[in-house]
Amino acid sequence: MDGTQTTGAQRRVLVVEDDQTITQAVAARLQAEGFLVRTAGDGPAAVEAARSWQPDLLVLDVMLPGYDGHEVCRRVQADRPVPVLMLTARDEETDLLVGLGVGADDYMTKPFSMRELAARVHVLLRRVERATSAAQSPRGAVIQLGDLEIDHAQRRVRVGGADVHLTPTEFELLVCLAQQPKAVLSREQLLAEVWDWADASGTRTVDSHVKALRRKIGADRIRTVHGVGYALETPSA
Structure with missing residues (x-):
């Protein structure tokens, strides 16, 4: 993980992906969009980063070493509610429903466009902001x-x-x-x-x-x- 520190109102995004090429591309795009980004390459590291860094959103791959993205999602959501955008290599409805069932908010199937991923992240965070003011x-x-x-x-x-x-x-x-x-x-x-x-x-x-x-x-x-x-x-x- 990098050592970026929070400044101002920047939102934190934790990217969890074991493919370094994808990780670097996603991180670069989100940083260009103005987000603070940290990365994790396996399940245990992701759960620890979510607990210690308190990100505003997770971009989470399903297939990970240690334990998979579904287990990461369960553990993170048990600690605190956080929006999750899941990445999956398989376009199968059962897999998508499992992801939604453990607390994911949205999903994208690989390969995906970085432009669409960034748009989805913005939408999820806007939804959280909308919910915060709902009371x-x-x-x-x-x-x-x-x-x-x-x-x-x-x-x-x-x-x-x-x-x-x-x-x-x-x-x-x-x-x-x-x-x-x-x-x-x-x-x-x-x-x-x-x-x-x-x-x-x-x-x-x-x-x-x-x-x-x-x-x-x-x-x-x-x-x-x-x-x-x-x-x-x-x-x-």
């Missing part, structure tokens, strides 16, 4: 839909009185759907409102996050409207 906004009210309770100010979700752990992205997706219960929101709408993406190139990202969210709050709570998008179901009167 002071009118959206801070509790949304109650049957036994589903969403406390926007505290960023807590309960189903049947039991707490459900959601990633920042899953939480924003659920809030977006819950603000218009029963209304069908297109994938493009969700991309724009939750991910801040202006195009439809990430519709699979929406599908994968919806599947991960269903596993946590119940599959029957989110209705799929084929060819259109999704709607949050509400209890019948």
